[in-house]
Amino acid sequence: MLFKAKPQKKGFFSRLKEGLSMTRDNIVGKLDRLVFGKKKIDAELLEELEELLITSDLGVKTVQKLIASVEDKVSRKLLNDASELKNTLKEDIYQILAGDEKPLEITKKPYLVMVIGINGVGKTTTIGKLASQLKAEGKSVLLAAGDTFRAAAIEQLEIWSKRADVGFIRQAQNSDPAAVIFDAIASAKSRGIDVIIADTAGRLHTKVNLMEELKKLFKIARRELGEDHIETLLVLDATTGQNAVSQVKIFHKEVGITGLVVTKLDGTAKGGVIVGIADEFKIPVRYIGIGEQIDDLRVFNAQDFVDALF
């Protein structure tokens, strides 16, 4: 058997909740234990709360902001009871994330989705899942093997293109990725393809030369298609800590990110770093990855996310 059998389809909520269950159990379990039997919100409780949020990778800065807001509400007597703490926090985090809830809309034809990120975050897997979903929506899809550097990256994408039954454009390993993108755009135009999804080599945001190479790809793409035909997705690994902020900052500065994908949320990692990123950059989160199956790539929904989190 070539591929793992697909398990029975589950409802959206149950899969998301299941995927995020480790996260939920962790935070809620601790939060409920924290406030259990407590009436007053005191310094000690707030300190423990701070610890809880930090262990969810929310980051010192964001946590201090959230705690300050709770403290403010306590001092203005808007929040008195420890049991209300959970809802207040939930609401505060929702407010930060709500702005991020803008699903990807494919408005132009051909539309180019550039998938970028550091090494090992799950770019190729995300592309595979996204291609299958777009195909299922009735769109014609072409995958462009823009990672010409990593060994067997092209083969990996090719397998996904076969799984999703979509078109595939490649060149030899170590060839110029800009040429691959150029070919893919030309081919999509002549074949009337709806969406091109371009893989790119994983690169650390600190590597100046590789970032220059990436900029070149975008220059070609923008010249051939125009800015409004392009979605730039930065893929982030939920297991990553505060370095994700630096990744967003630098990729955004260099090529301009229009959407985020957060992968590997099916582990125990809490992905809390998104909250801080949403707060600072206001870049929409398009998808989250909660498993290895094709339909485990989910449109990001802030309310569901917060609900599943708490």
Added chain:
Amino acid sequence: MFDNLSDKLHGVFKKLKGHGKLTESNIKATLREVKLALLEADVNFKVVKSFIDEISQKALGEEVILSLTPAQQIIKIINEELIHIMGDEDSDLNLKAVPPVGIMLVGLQGSGKTTTCGKLANYLRKHGKSPLLVPADVYRPAAIEQLKTLGKQLDIPVFDSNIKQNPVKICKAAKDFALKNAYDVCIIDTAGRLHIDEKLMAELKSIKKKVGPTEVLFVADAMTGQEAVNIAKTFDDILDITGVILTKMDGDARGGAALSIKHITGKPIKFIGVGEKLNQLEKFHPDRMASQILGMGDMLSLIEKAQNVFDEKRAMALEKKIRKNQFTIGDFKDQLQQMMKLGSLESIVKMMPGVSKKMKNNAQDFKDGEKDIKKTIAIICSMTTEERNRCEILNGSRRKRIAKGSGTTVTDVNKVIKQYLETRKVMQKFSKLGIKGLSRLKRSL
């Protein structure tokens, strides 16, 4: 000659003195800062807490070194402790077994196992081994091709497996193959998996049982956040890992995961991956990691400069010599050179907190002092070893030669010898105070 200079320096140290011992109140603010720095570096919260608690328990009551403030002293202690925690164990690979020796790489998806396998094979070949790469990742599309491509690039053989095979069987067969073909190390690339995936974790366990590797290396992304502890702990609980390889160390992550993982598993960090090229695998350096995690490079280098020079060991050796009346001109030169190691006297004083502006501006005095020291060193360098050990043989003609050799005058040479004899006298006096007194003297020189 040194009077002017040492007077000035003495004044500086006097200002910094009087902190006495580390107390809860004089380290509180610093500890909070360190705590935040560690959290921002992604060290796990619980690890930070227990680490800071331990440190403050240890540090309380410790005497503040004369040249440091309490804040600097506590950061020095923390830095040393970080280095100690992360690097005390032997980080060499254990290949002591009947070949073929197994090395297994395990970890989450995307941590960099396959690339690291290639790097490790390259590293072992450089050290005279003949490695065999074993692809046992049958799940990720094209993972086997990836390892085969890397093998081709390196010209290192890769065991022929395919995705229809069972990973446990692949590893067993690869070991038999290695035995027959005289490969002495099997490097096994396992599939990335979540630590909570019981089925796949069980698979790793049976590979380990079948192959009996000497090394089970946990490959971790240096950017991992708070979860690093849980992930590492689960892998260690199930597989009893033997070491850690940190990847993606060439990015700008502060790498707190290193401390978290070490703290929770107690297993040594053996290598770091510092690039995408196959020779970019390095031995782990705990001192570099410590300063990266702490993120206080400037402060640390100042502290290091201030105390490196007169460290206890050297002082002890010196004291012995003085006691035996063996303090030679050579030793005298060493002392001066150690002092020069601090950098220019001016720059050191500028770095020190609590030094008056007026003093900092007094650059000419420092420059003159430095010139004198340099001249003295030049003169001593022009002496033969015998002359350095037994200054009484320095007669007129020898002194003339030395002056010529160092580009100075006989008067200068005479001055240096007199200076040395005086220093020796003073030192002998102080040696009666014991080691503590001596190091105090040296520090406040």
